[in-house]
Amino acid sequence: MLSKSSPDLDALRLLEERLRWLSAWTIHNANHLRPSADGLKVGGHQASCASMTAIMAALYFHALGPNDKVAVKPHAGPVLHAVHYLLGNQSREQLEAFRGFGGAQSYPSRTKDRIPVDFSTGSVGLGVAVTAFASLVQDYLLAHAMMKPEEAGRMVALMGDAELDEGNIYECLIEAYKHDIRNCWWIVDYNRQSLDATTAERMFRRFDDIFAACGWRVVTLKYGKALEAAFAERGGEALKRWIDDCPNADYAALTYLGGAAWRERLAKDAPETKPLLDARDDEALAALMTNLAGHDMASLVEAFDAAQDDVPTLFIAYTIKGYGLPFAGHKDNHAGLMNPGQIAALRDRMGIAEGEEWEPWAGLGGNSAEAVRSLAESSRIAQAKRERPWNQVEVPAVPVPAGEEQSTQAAFGRILLDLSRAGGPLADRIVTTSPDVTVSTNLGAWVNQRGLFRRQELADVFAAAKIPSAQKWGGHEAGQHIELGIAENNLFLMLAALGLAGDLFGTRLFPIGTVYDPFIARGLDALNYACYQDARFLLVATPSGVTLGPEGGAHQSINPPLIALGQPGLRHYEPAFADELALMMEEAFRLLQAPGGESVYLRLTTRTLRQVEREDDAWKSGALAGGYWLRDPAPGSEAALVYSGAVAPEALAAWEALKDDVPGLGLLAVTSPDLLHRGWTERQRVRWKAPPRDGEGAHAKHGGGGPSHVERLLAPLAPTAGFVTLIDAAPASLSWLGGVLGHKVSPLGIERFGQTGSLDDLYREYRLDADAIVEAAAELFLP
Ligand SMILES: Cc1ncc(C[n+]2csc(CCOP(=O)(O)OP(=O)(O)O)c2C)c(N)n1
Ligand SMILES: [Mg+2]
Numbered sequence: 022m023l024s025k026s027s028p029d030l031d032a033l034r035l036l037e038e039r040l041r042w043l044s045a046w047t048i049h050n051a052n053h054l055r056p057s058a059d060g061l062k063v064g065g066h067q068a069s070c071a072s073m074t075a076i077m078a079a080l081y082f083h084a085l086g087p088n089d090k091v092a093v094k095p096h097a098g099p100v101l102h103a104v105h106y107l108l109g110n111q112s113r114e115q116l117e118a119f120r121g122f123g124g125a126q127s128y129p130s131r132t133k134d135r136i137p138v139d140f141s142t143g144s145v146g147l148g149v150a151v152t153a154f155a156s157l158v159q160d161y162l163l164a165h166a167m168m169k170p171e172e173a174g175r176m177v178a179l180m181g182d183a184e185l186d187e188g189n190i191y192e193c194l195i196e197a198y199k200h201d202i203r204n205c206w207w208i209v210d211y212n213r214q215s216l217d218a219t220t221a222e223r224m225f226r227r228f229d230d231i232f233a234a235c236g237w238r239v240v241t242l243k244y245g246k247a248l249e250a251a252f253a254e255r256g257g258e259a260l261k262r263w264i265d266d267c268p269n270a271d272y273a274a275l276t277y278l279g280g281a282a283w284r285e286r287l288a289k290d291a292p293e294t295k296p297l298l299d300a301r302d303d304e305a306l307a308a309l310m311t312n313l314a315g316h317d318m319a320s321l322v323e324a325f326d327a328a329q330d331d332v333p334t335l336f337i338a339y340t341i342k343g344y345g346l347p348f349a350g351h352k353d354n355h356a357g358l359m360n361p362g363q364i365a366a367l368r369d370r371m372g373i374a375e376g377e378e379w380e381p382w383a384g385l386g387g388n389s390a391e392a393v394r395s396l397a398e399s400s401r402i403a404q405a406k407r408e409r410p411w412n413q414v415e416v417p418a419v420p421v422p423a424g425e426e427q428s429t430q431a432a433f434g435r436i437l438l439d440l441s442r443a444g445g446p447l448a449d450r451i452v453t454t455s456p457d458v459t460v461s462t463n464l465g466a467w468v469n470q471r472g473l474f475r476r477q478e479l480a481d482v483f484a485a486a487k488i489p490s491a492q493k494w495g496g497h498e499a500g501q502h503i504e505l506g507i508a509e510n511n512l513f514l515m516l517a518a519l520g521l522a523g524d525l526f527g528t529r530l531f532p533i534g535t536v537y538d539p540f541i542a543r544g545l546d547a548l549n550y551a552c553y554q555d556a557r558f559l560l561v562a563t564p565s566g567v568t569l570g571p572e573g574g575a576h577q578s579i580n581p582p583l584i585a586l587g588q589p590g591l592r593h594y595e596p597a598f599a600d601e602l603a604l605m606m607e608e609a610f611r612l613l614q615a616p617g618g619e620s621v622y623l624r625l626t627t628r629t630l631r632q633v634e635r636e637d638d639a640w641k642s643g644a645l646a647g648g649y650w651l652r653d654p655a656p657g658s659e660a661a662l663v664y665s666g667a668v669a670p671e672a673l674a675a676w677e678a679l680k681d682d683v684p685g686l687g688l689l690a691v692t693s694p695d696l697l698h699r700g701w702t703e704r705q706r707v708r709w710k711a712p713p714r715d716g717e718g719a720h721a722k723h724g725g726g727g728p729s730h731v732e733r734l735l736a737p738l739a740p741t742a743g744f745v746t747l748i749d750a751a752p753a754s755l756s757w758l759g760g761v762l763g764h765k766v767s768p769l770g771i772e773r774f775g776q777t778g779s780l781d782d783l784y785r786e787y788r789l790d791a792d793a794i795v796e797a798a799a800e801l802f803l804p
Contacts, residue, residue, distance in 0.1 A: 032396040043381075050116075051117075090177065096128070149187075156203060175206055202333055206335075245320055313340055342354055456540075457505065472502065478496065481495030514547050561625060567789070644690070648734055655684065658737060660743060664689070671791050701729050735764065745768075
């Protein structure tokens with residue numbers, strides 16, 4: 022263990038000061054020095070940064086190993102940039118452009134920042150929880166010998182205490198406990214302030230209980246070494262008692278007011294502390310009272326060194342928001358910025374000359390500078406192997422399940438079963454996961470084949486007792502299905518972590534998550550979070566829409582296709598037939614590992630449909646690009662029917678009914694409203710000659726130089742033509758198609774909550790049946 026006088030600690034303290042300075046200066050520069058054309062406040066969080074510079078110095082320059090991965094509290098992003106600036110991984114230009122176009126990001130971003138960022142953060146709580154799921158993924162890879170034990174590391178979350186209010190933390194804790202996760206540290210910057218004010222003390226000690234109940238070791242880092250020494254002095258016990266009883270708001274306010282205020286208050290509330298007060302001037306008293314362990318290097322290093330086993334550990338590090346800055350402790354300091362006079366005073370206090378603000382080691386004497394630099398350079402994180410190449414897996418042709426009548430959900434289960442039986446590298450890299458809907462989304466056959474993943478053997482009690490069941494339910498290390506509890510938010514965090522396995526651990530996995538379509542909404546922010554950091558996964562949502570019939574209104578999804586239209590990084594396909602689904606799954610496996618690829622969302626149904634006969638494969642490229650003519654329109658046709666997914670039979674029936682009265686009537690199958698829309702807007706972007714936006718390279722091929730796919734599809738129709746659109750979802754999912762070439766549209770779809778009933782009842786009630794289509798068409802096409 023390191024002692025207080027160890028030179029390492031002194032160097033770490035200097036590094037801490039440097040992080041505090043550079044993070045404050047980066048934010049100051051962006052707000053006060055960089056020219057602002059629009060007069061907007063740039064922002065940044067100097068107080069939130071200062072709150073955890075000691076924690077981050079101890080972590081990055083001492084505790085972290087080369088395989089450890091960290092999710093950094095979003096508003097401490099500038100500290101992470103400062104760490105990498107000191108390590109030589111970050112440029113001054115990027116720091117100068119902090120929060121500017123193309124500069125260092127406000128919140129750490131895996132995809133946009135130029136420094137190594139293990140997990141993006143921003144939406145509080147999610148970046149914390151994803152580390153627990155990453156620990157589970159690491160265990161999965163170790164168990165499957167897809168990663169060497171010596172490459173394993175610790176998954177670390179640096180979190181604000183307000184993040185402990187997010188429900189997703191507790192959903193995650195429960196799931197993590199069930200899976201017995203290891204090698205995970207969560208370090209709470211326990212400054213007892215959130216954005217608006219100080220936080221409620223009624224939660225004191227409650228967090229400890231909750232985490233301990235879920236199998237975590239809780240390490241509370243409350244008093245720094247100076248305070249602990251003071252407790253041994255005369256009056257020390259009274260001081261400790263007073264601190265322990267002090268409400269958060271009072272402690273924060275006194276911190277802000279400083280030494281004289283502490284003295285007055287302690288003299289009044291705890292007169293026994295007089296000897297302690299008499300022995301210190303105001304400045305020393307203020308330093309003592311803010312010597313919380315989260316700012317005390319010796320305490321931090323000691324605590325991290327003492328937790329070197331694999332037990333998941335919560336460190337509650339007491340801190341002061343804005344530590345060492347003029348607004349330390351002020352309840353409004355969350356977005357507070359030092360004014361030019363205050364930053365100049367801080368610079369002088371740090372011994373940094375004017376004009377040398379960006380110099381990494383400015384103001385340090387020769388010996389100190391050398392010690393600090395060598396500590397930084399020798400830190401294990403400095404030698405991290407950050408870029409890990411990984412192999413691509415060959416994607417075999419995905420055969421179409423046989424059967425004249427089948428649903429896309431049944432076909433999905435069948436395809437996975439066939440893939441499993443055929444074996445091979447792709448099947449071995451598939452990991453399925455589901456929030457308690459494994460059986461009802463048709464993953465059962467796959468799970469029977471491949472088993473549940475469990476680090477400890479899980480006996481299949483029913484099978485052992487010879488109780489008949491179609492479903493095997495035994496778990497072992499080789500299993501390839503991760504069964505989750507019902508909390509859908511965890512599904513998306515699980516998919517995020519699985520979908521980053523390549524970047525984090527050097528092995529690409531092919532994660533497939535299944536969920537009921539309406540409950541996507543339950544995990545929407547986590548889904549967005551997964552896409553934002555370019556995790557790759559296949560999301561299979563089934564059943565969907567009112568087509569699930571008697572299941573009723575509470576389970577009927579209406580808006581997921583609109584969600585998909587607005588979600589970058591997620592490609593929506595809505596197949597009607599098994600051959601479309603097979604094609605899309607094959608494409609998805611390619612996309613999941615393609616450098617410019619993305620995740621895929623398949624919206625499926627339990628409705629059994631008579632399959633269409635194909636004359637050739639010409640439909641396939643269109644189906645992958647978002648749509649194809651199931652019945653070609655005549656050139657110059659005045660009319661078409663347009664449908665997506667499960668309502669194909671109604672569209673076909675209406676087409677049969679109308680084709681004689683409306684010559685040249687086309688029938689367009691839209692397999693992806695999402696892709697058609699993207700292609701259309703991409704084309705506009707090309708016309709405007711704007712460069713592709715960040716992360717959208719994959720879509721460029723749908724626009725390119727020529728007309729987009731949707732423009733080509735609609736081109737045969739007469740400019741005066743009209744079409745009816747039909748989808749078991751919000752009609753706006755397709756109605757926009759009229760805007761592409763200016764056609765008239767009559768949109769059909771679901772706009773009200775559903776109810777129970779047979780398909781006939783429901784399609785009649787919600788106007789999805791052939792009669793409704795014919796009526797809508799009559800309005801459009803007939804004079
Ligand atoms: C989901 C979500 N809600 C709200 C916000 C806005 N926000 C940013 S930080 C924060 C609270 C910060 O408190 P804490 O986590 O304690 O961090 P501190 O700055 O005190 O270290 C809030 C509400 C957010 N980023 N994400
Ligand atoms: Mg806080």
